[in-house]
Amino acid sequence: MTIKVRYFASLKDSLGRSDDCVTDTGSLSVHDVWQRLNAAQALPTNVLVAVNMDYVTLDTIVKDGDEVAFFPPVTGG
Amino acid sequence: MTIIIRNAAFNPWQEIQHYQDGVTGYGATNIFIGTMRDFNDGDTVKAMTLEHYEGMTEKQLAKIVEQASQQWAVLDALIVHRVGDILPNEPIVLVSVWTTHRGDAFDACRFIMEALKSHAPFWKKELLITDEERWVTHNTDGYQSK
Numbered sequence: 001m002t003i004k005v006r007y008f009a010s011l012k013d014s015l016g017r018s019d020d021c022v023t024d025t026g027s028l029s030v031h032d033v034w035q036r037l038n039a040a041q042a043l044p045t046n047v048l049v050a051v052n053m054d055y056v057t058l059d060t061i062v063k064d065g066d067e068v069a070f071f072p073p074v075t076g077g
Numbered sequence: 078m079t080i081i082i083r084n085a086a087f088n089p090w091q092e093i094q095h096y097q098d099g100v101t102g103y104g105a106t107n108i109f110i111g112t113m114r115d116f117n118d119g120d121t122v123k124a125m126t127l128e129h130y131e132g133m134t135e136k137q138l139a140k141i142v143e144q145a146s147q148q149w150a151v152l153d154a155l156i157v158h159r160v161g162d163i164l165p166n167e168p169i170v171l172v173s174v175w176t177t178h179r180g181d182a183f184d185a186c187r188f189i190m191e192a193l194k195s196h197a198p199f200w201k202k203e204l205l206i207t208d209e210e211r212w213v214t215h216n217t218d219g220y221q222s223k
């Protein structure tokens with residue numbers, strides 16, 4: 001399966017990129033996706049995560065074609 | 078119900094007047110307008126950039142309006158939110174709610190605005206008078222201590 005990954009705002013700046021791609025044959029949670037891509041960097045404690053543009057928890061299992069997003073607390077309005 | 082993401086300055090009063098021409102049966106309108114300040118956390122801010130997650134922003138705002146409509150008798154709602162480069166005194170956000178009675182208008186507008194602050198994926202980056210750039214890391218509770 002292939003998972004598209006996106007980063008936003010200060011998290012995008014600290015990682016130095018705005019997107020990634022994961023290809024895997026096993027079962028992956030959102031947290032697993034982060035670790036596959038950013039093993040050297042701990043997931044920020046206040047990070048928000050979304051799958052297909054809906055908020056989810058880190059233990060959510062992703063499926064082929066999903067778009068996973070990691071971003072800091074939102075500050076609009 | 079309409080959600081608009083704008084990458085240029087907008088006039089909220091014209092937006093309301095124009096949209097309201099298509100709303101019928103209302104007896105109450107509640108409006109919130111958020112405007113960019115030229116100060117934050119004790120520093121002078123000369124400009125700001127608003128980033129957003131295109132697609133998720135619209136999806137989450139639609140959900141928020143739907144939740145408000147389930148809780149209060151909302152006839153119609155308009156949300157306009159800026160993205161891109163913004164200058165002090167320019168409007169950032171407009172939330173306008175039309176209802177039959179005032180209680181629904183007040184409550185639904187407040188609910189939508191507070192939910193937008195906590196769930197709509199926008200992020201502010203400030204440009205200070207010193208030319209330092211910094212991300213805004215959190216929202217306040219919306220009150221100034223007296």
